[in-house]
Amino acid sequence: MTKSEQLINEDGKYFAASGRIKYYPLAIDHGYGATLVDVDGREYIDLLSSASSQNVGHAPKRVTEAIKAQVDKFIHYTPAYMYHEPAVKLSKKLCDIAPGDFEKRVTFGLSGSDANDGVIKFARAYTGRPYIISFTNAYHGSTFGSLSMSAISLNMRKHYGPLLSGFYHIPFPDKYRGMYEQPTPNIVEEYLAPLKEMFAKYVPAEEVACIVVETIQGDGGLLEPVKGYFEALEALCHEHGILIAVDDIQQGLGRTGTWSSIDHFNFTPDLITFGKSLAGGLPMSAIVGRKEIIESLEAPAHLFTTGANPVGCEAALATIKMIEEEDLLTASSEKGNYVRQRMDQWINKYDYVGDVRGIGLSIGIDIVSDKETKTRASQEALKICNYCFEHGLVIIAVAGNVLRFQPPLVITYEQLDYALDTLEDALQALQEGRLDQYDINGQGW
Numbered sequence: 001m002t003k004s005e006q007l008i009n010e011d012g013k014y015f016a017a018s019g020r021i022k023y024y025p026l027a028i029d030h031g032y033g034a035t036l037v038d039v040d041g042r043e044y045i046d047l048l049s050s051a052s053s054q055n056v057g058h059a060p061k062r063v064t065e066a067i068k069a070q071v072d073k074f075i076h077y078t079p080a081y082m083y084h085e086p087a088v089k090l091s092k093k094l095c096d097i098a099p100g101d102f103e104k105r106v107t108f109g110l111s112g113s114d115a116n117d118g119v120i121k122f123a124r125a126y127t128g129r130p131y132i133i134s135f136t137n138a139y140h141g142s143t144f145g146s147l148s149m150s151a152i153s154l155n156m157r158k159h160y161g162p163l164l165s166g167f168y169h170i171p172f173p174d175k176y177r178g179m180y181e182q183p184t185p186n187i188v189e190e191y192l193a194p195l196k197e198m199f200a201k202y203v204p205a206e207e208v209a210c211i212v213v214e215t216i217q218g219d220g221g222l223l224e225p226v227k228g229y230f231e232a233l234e235a236l237c238h239e240h241g242i243l244i245a246v247d248d249i250q251q252g253l254g255r256t257g258t259w260s261s262i263d264h265f266n267f268t269p270d271l272i273t274f275g276k277s278l279a280g281g282l283p284m285s286a287i288v289g290r291k292e293i294i295e296s297l298e299a300p301a302h303l304f305t306t307g308a309n310p311v312g313c314e315a316a317l318a319t320i321k322m323i324e325e326e327d328l329l330t331a332s333s334e335k336g337n338y339v340r341q342r343m344d345q346w347i348n349k350y351d352y353v354g355d356v357r358g359i360g361l362s363i364g365i366d367i368v369s370d371k372e373t374k375t376r377a378s379q380e381a382l383k384i385c386n387y388c389f390e391h392g393l394v395i396i397a398v399a400g401n402v403l404r405f406q407p408p409l410v411i412t413y414e415q416l417d418y419a420l421d422t423l424e425d426a427l428q429a430l431q432e433g434r435l436d437q438y439d440i441n442g443q444g445w
C-alpha cells in the first residue's frame with residue numbers, strides 16, 4: 001500500500017463525509033508555486049488552486065515568512081476588545097482596493113460563508129427591510145445564512161431545514177444557456193422578468209434589503225452574465241432602494257486579472273465580500289462596504305473571537321503585496337489570454353467542447369454531448385478530469401460538466417503548455433472512445 005493509500009484509508013475512519021467532495025486519491029505533502037507534491041513524491045500541476053484559495057501559489061516565501069514573523073510576536077488577541085497593527089494596516093488596504101468611490105468600513109471573519117452571513121445582517125439593519133434575493137446556481141457558503149442564499153445542490157438544503165426565511169432566488173443571466181437549460185441564452189429583459197414579476201406579485205420591492213451577486217458564478221459552472229444585465233439590475237435596485245452585494249470570494253483578488261471582478265462590469269456594489277485567497281489560504285474573510293451600511297450595527301452584532309487574526313492579517317498583507325510587486329493582476333490577464341488562444345479553438349476542434357468562457361485565469365470549459373442542445377456531458381467531463389489526474393494535473397468539474405481551470409496566478413508558461421497539451425490529449429482520447437477505463441462512480445458534485 002502506498003503512503004497515500006494508507007493516509008486516505010485512515011482519513012475514511014474519522015473525517016466526515018459531508019466535508020469532502022470525492023475526487024482523487026491525492027494526499028498532499030507540500031507545494032510550491034503551481035506545483036503540488038503528494039506524500040509518495042508524485043508531482044502535479046494544480047489547476048484548482050485549492051478552490052481558488054491559493055492565487056499567489058503554494059507556500060510563497062514572502063507569505064510564509066510574514067506568517068512566521070508574526071507567530072513569534074503573538075498569535076492572537078481578539079479584535080473584539082483590543083487593537084493591533086496588522087489589522088489596522090489590512091483594514092486600510094482593503095478599503096483602498098475594494099471597489100467604490102466612497103468612505104468604507106471593513107469587518108473580518110473566518111470563512112467566505114460567515115462574510116456572506118454578515119451581508120444579510122448589515123443589509124437588513126441598514127435598510128430595515130427583511131428580504132434577500134440571490135441567484136439560482138449560486139454558492140455562497142455553508143452556514144445557515146449563506147446556505148439560505150445558495151441554490152446549487154440539494155445536498156446543501158435537505159435534511160436540516162428549515163433554512164432562514166425571507167430568501168428568494170432568480171435565474172442567473174447565463175450567457176451560454178438560457179433559463180431552465182434552454183439552448184439559447186435569454187436577453188437582459190427576459191432574465192429580469194422573474195424579478196419584475198416577483199416585485200409585482202409576491203415580494204414588495206420596498207421590503208427587499210439586498211440582492212447578492214456573483215459576477216461570474218463560480219461553482220455554478222463559471223457562468224458569465226449576458227452583457228448589460230448587472231447595469232440594468234443596478235438601475236432597478238436604485239429605483240427601489242435595494243442594496244447590491246457582490247460575493248467576490250472566488251472571483252476576487254486577481255482571479256480575473258483585477259482586484260475585484262467588479263472591474264469588468266459597469267456597476268458598483270454597496271457591499272463586497274472577500275475570502276479564500278485573501279490571507280494566502282489561512283482562514284480569513286472580509287466584508288467591505290459603505291461606511292453608513294457597516295456602521296448600522298453596534299457591537300457585538302458582528303464579531304468573531306479569532307477574527308482579524310494578526311497572523312492572518314500579516315499573511316493577507318504579504319499576499320496583497322506579492323500581487324502588487326509581482327504584477328499578478330497583469331499575469332492573470334496575460335496568462336488567461338494565452339491559454340484562451342488555444343482553448344477557444346477547441347470549440348471547433350473537439351466534439352465535446354461546447355463553450356470556453358471566463359475572464360483572466362477564471363476559466364470554464366463546458367463539456368457537452370450535443371453542441372446544439374448544449375446537453376451537459378458530466379460523465380465525460382469526469383473522464384477528462386481523471387485522465388488529466390493520471391497525467392499529473394489537478395482539475396475538477398463544477399456544475400457536473402464544466403472543467404474548472406483556475407490555476408495559481410504564478411503558474412509558469414511551461415506548466416500552462418503542459419496543461420493545455422494534456423487537456424487536448426484527453427479531449428482527443430474522449431472523442432475516440434478511449435477514456436472508458438475510469439471508475440467515476442461517486443465522483444464529483
Ligand code: PMP
Nearest residue numbers: 111112113139140141218249250
Ligand atoms: N462564495 C463563493 C462564491 C464561493 O465560491 C465560496 C466557496 N466555494 C464561498 C462563498 C464560501 O466560502 P467558504 O467555503 O470559505 O466559506
